[in-house]
Amino acid sequence: MTSTPESRPEGPETPAGPDFKGLPVTVSGLGVSGISAARALHGLGAAVTVVDGGDGPALRDRAAGLEADGIAVRLGDGETLPDGTALIVTSPGWPPSSPLFAAADAAGVPVWGDVELAWRLRRPHPATGEPAPWLAVTGTNGKTTTVQMLASILTAAGRRTAAVGNVGVSVLDAVLAEDPYDVLAVELSSYQLHWAPSLRPHSAVVLNLAPDHLDWHGSMEAYAADKGRIYQGNRVACVYNAADSATEDLVRAADVEEGCRAVGFTLGAPGLSELGVVDGLLVDRAFVADRRSTAAELASVEDVQPPAPHNIADALAAAALARAYGVEPRAVRDGLRAFRPDAHRIAQVAVVDGVTYIDDSKATNTHAAAASLAAYRPVVWIAGGLAKGASFDELAATAAARLRAVVLIGADRAVIRDALARHAPDVPVIEAAEGQTGADAMAAIVRVAAGLALPGDTVLLAPACASMDMFTNYGERGDLFAAAVRGLEPR
Template sequence: MTNPQMIESQLNDLPVVVAGLGVSGISAARVLNGLGARVTVVDGGGGEGLRARAAELEALGVAVRLGDGASLPEGTELVVTSPGWAPDSPLFAAAEAAGVPVWGDVELAWRLRKPLPGTGEPAPWLAVTGTNGKTTTVQMLASILTAAGKRTAAVGNVGVSVLDAVLAEEPYDVLAVELSSYQLHWAPSLRPYSAAVLNLAPDHLDWHGSMEAYAADKGRIYEGNVVACVYNLADPATEALVREADVEEGCRAIGFGLGAPGPSNFGVVDGLLVDRAFVEDRARNAAELGAVEDVNPPAPHNIANALAAAALARAYGVEPKAVREGLRAFRPDAHRIAEVGTVREVTYIDDSKATNTHAAAASLAAYRPIVWIAGGLAKGATFDDLVQGAAERLRAVVLIGQDRALIREALERHAPDVPVIDAAEGQTGAVAMTAVVRTAASLARSGDTVLLAPACASMDMFTNYGERGDLFAAAVRELADSGE
């Protein structure tokens, strides 16, 4: 099963195992069942929610095995895995021993692509990965492509399911695809038209086993690129991945950064976003793509996201005017450096999505002086580099969550003069966040920013980062209404 154009017919009556009964697993099971495969879904869990999902699939004729995610059903010829299943799972060891291929949902989608009417070729994929910024960049890219008059969608880890996108009744012209390291690991045939790696920082190392393995999976996104491998000039590790990639002849390395760009790069000149890659005589000329103020919000790392999105769009042939219009039309998702409001001349920013140190560092670099709300579940992270880089911007720090002591110790080493207050000890939910916001307000002065950028996961105190951000916004509104 190696020819992407033949895969649909090959799936008919094929015994396939789908690993995982989550969103992507259910989507894969439905698609495979609809194409005539004999599908068995396996999942090690067995809770009420899983049983309800299993019943829905069983009604369609899909077999489901709950409480058994390790054994490979006899006769299986293909395994399609959900992204979160780690490579060392016993199921995959059994598949390898039996010579059975393992694909992810992205690999399945890639092989199910159909030629566009009149072209003979499937819709190209413009793909984005990185430790942080993927969703925002892909959404910016989709907005730019839409402004250029293309039927498109942000797909993958965001928006439309990638399987739904490639099988859509009305085909897309081009897809803006967000890909995680998990998805890339299980997508050996993927060959995007152009791709970007935004940044690399330690994350998900428990899944990948090492930073080297994590980086290698991220680097898979560059394999087979046709026009451009887009990398971050401020992150040499991303350029190293470009150098290692096997690309189509003529594919170019295109850098983006916040400084004035050299030839073949994107950058910023006098407040303008500039392209010196896809212009005639790039040694002397540049194309103006818009202004920094066209980026919402115009924080440094978000400007970098916009430049990466612009580079991919320009690689596809989008005109500069559409880049500007698309960036102006873009609105970020909630909890990504979102301004909640200003109370007594103090600005409150919700970046609850900053669940690791790399994301928090980008957020902290955008403001000063800052009362920083930080802490939660550290996921094995260390905080010395983060604190050292942000120390001069900090007015005070409010610590929350299970692993707050790790951040306190880093602050004692690298910012010993910054006041540090523990808040909401033993509390969770709305009660906790109300206490946190009032503590931060008591430390802030006129002109300061209170920044929720926890650098940690949220599940010790909140359902998820979204609830953490929503409760922060509610507590700020309550503060404003109180008149205190």
Template sequence: MDWQDLPVTVAGLGVSGVSAARVLRDLGARVTVVDGGDSPVLRDRAAELTGITVRLGDADTLPEGTRLVVTSPGWPPSSPLFLAAAAAGVEVWGDVELAWRLRKPLPATGEPAPWLAVTGTNGKTTTVQMLASILTAAGKRTAAVGNVGVSVLDAVLAEEPYDVLAVELSSYQLHWAPSLRVHSAAVLNLAPDHLDWHGSMEAYAADKGRIYQGNQVACVYNLADPATEELVREADVEEGCRAIGFGLGTPALSNFGVVDELLVDRAFVPGRDKNAAEIGSISDVNPPAPHNIANALAAAALARAYGVDAKAVRDGLRAFRPDAHRIATVAEVGGVTYVDDSKATNTHAAAASLRAYDPIVWIAGGLAKGAEFDDLASQAAGRLRAAVLIGADRALIREALARHAPDVPVIEPAEGQTGAVAMAAVVRAAAELARPGDTVLLAPACASMDMFTNYGERGDLFAEAVRGLTD
């Protein structure tokens, strides 16, 4: 594409928008950034973008002469700017599409670095980081990029090129990446999320399914989630691309699974109709919760599709350390284990966390984002010692528990409180309800911003309050 003097509009003055604007400017494009906000922070940011026009307070009007729009991931398709672009016949790309178009060939192969891509409602970041750890153990220069870690634009334009990229992609990013065609991809799971942005579950699933389009070697799907396999069936892939399932049972032909505490590959082995390869063990996965073992199998499947040997899979899983607030054991106090899974901000993630422990004093609540809790309450009922509820939408969880777990004690100790004061009261209440052998589990199934800055602060304050139990 000839970028010289091409009029390009960048939607959004956030991190990805600023990065895209600078890259486009350096390519020679005439860049205008639009943002609906007009704060001192945005003005300072705009002042740093030399050689770029910034228009604050008006993000609805398409600048005259625009030939391409590059959007930040969070802008919904219904935005007036995009409707105006469609009416004018102007394409809209996301930052991932821009990065895909700007890839450089590797000196050794003459081809750009392959992308191994991951999406799903939950588990994306952990799986991509596991994958990057495995690739590193195999001696590859790699990075976890996309919706995590290094910016995908920075990765493809790095002075020292990467051999292969482990790419986390959100449904937002996939929506705006029409030409993306990766080496291999995985959809980990599908559950209702971001429906206000996509408009329907069908549209959300369709955007997730874009990750399989044009796959070259493997489409990796979750055997426990038929919707992910259906996306593989619907995908138009390159000839020879294979469907590879992963699950927690004994693997059938062309699948990854678990046999006698071992992680097993029956897909990328000679004579796979009769043979399998040991690629690690459950003890190599940190933490070894069921959903995290599934994440490890998905990462292993992508790595093996790329050609990584079994030893590197094992070594990479052993070396991996999860980010904070992802089913992390904080402490054991008085025979009770305290676990921080503050990252479980929707019902699907919370359900996975709840399946990992028994019995549980469950800390839940916050901003529900339109979610319903009946299925979650029904599934968790037999594991719950008690529930401690917080947040603006806690009544929705209380009512679901009353319908499906009426014998489970429910308390709400932090009404009207926020921050550290609220979390200290919650942890004290949970400690009083718990018995030796129990797990006090922070898996809120909700967003955090009604009481905390973000899920990270929520988890940090939980850990601080747990440590306070021993003071």
């Protein structure tokens, strides 16, 4: 790590902060974040125009709501830069290759994301005179769980906080809240980080790195670089995954404030300046007075529910950020005990005829599915959907010894089938619900999986793929799985 500050991007700054009065601002995207940004900017006196390449009844309804408040909206053209634009605030999903941004670059117009806007709009807390610090979380998988664990720990420590950003409360709403927060637990996607050049968190973590969203970023190197932005300017701790050297590499490359420390987390016994696991206990050798010879007990593995390996890793990452902020060990334990994961994240649905059914529909990429598979054995694995260009060879090879059978579903099932043939040729593979969608498809899938499972097995929905070929989203996929399981009749 180095402590050379990065130059700040240009924008409508005054010594007192951002000045938007009368400024022509274009907001790209008429989704949730775009609407939030448009309303916030309008309230600050900006002349706002929202552009979106889509058109249709839903977008027109949203546009009408904004237009009623005096905000201009242009549908059907998301590529042309409106005349006079001095700043673009973009929704996270818009890729850097968008023609709108090429036009902005040619015109010398800066582009911010909603997170950048929120960072610039932070207000001093009345008790401290400083804006609430951000404890920031990113990674290919585990972001939401970690940031919600962190918020639970901070709440247990008596802090007014919220899980914000890519989850829960909008980060813009959080920084503009009338009742100010003491500290924010902020989930950030690679998209959001790409458009947040002046972000400088108190402390941050990159949980893991695996290929994802490469169509948006253009390469794994660009994806990793955007993830690494979260470490820029950190004040207290850059937390990394000791089992994933790529996250430590990002820490080494980061420009941070003087005195900021690199802190690792591991599922094994922790080394110096690490958090880890010893004899079923989560322990801290980073934020103690004598870290060479002592460690602080934070919680037990059983305080984390469910105590799957990747959940324990997420808990250690959340604990590291909380400890960097100054939270006492007891609050870490109490916060982890109080936390319960969202739906569709390794959620036990039922035990039928001695077979456990687990819904991890949120496992929409190979990295997430691998973490889920590592928690169970033997497994009847339900996999498939939209593969997003992913390779399944590594996943098939590492999971082979755990598999009782595999039930393949979805449009890109052939990619997984071929990987299993190469790396797990003895594992039975059944293809289910071809040509079906929705509830009927999931009922057929669950019946096939139940027929393959033996008492003591786990039927695991961890598809490693997106869901939209057969279901509305991963939430519907998980809900229908749970409903189908509950409809099984005992043998």
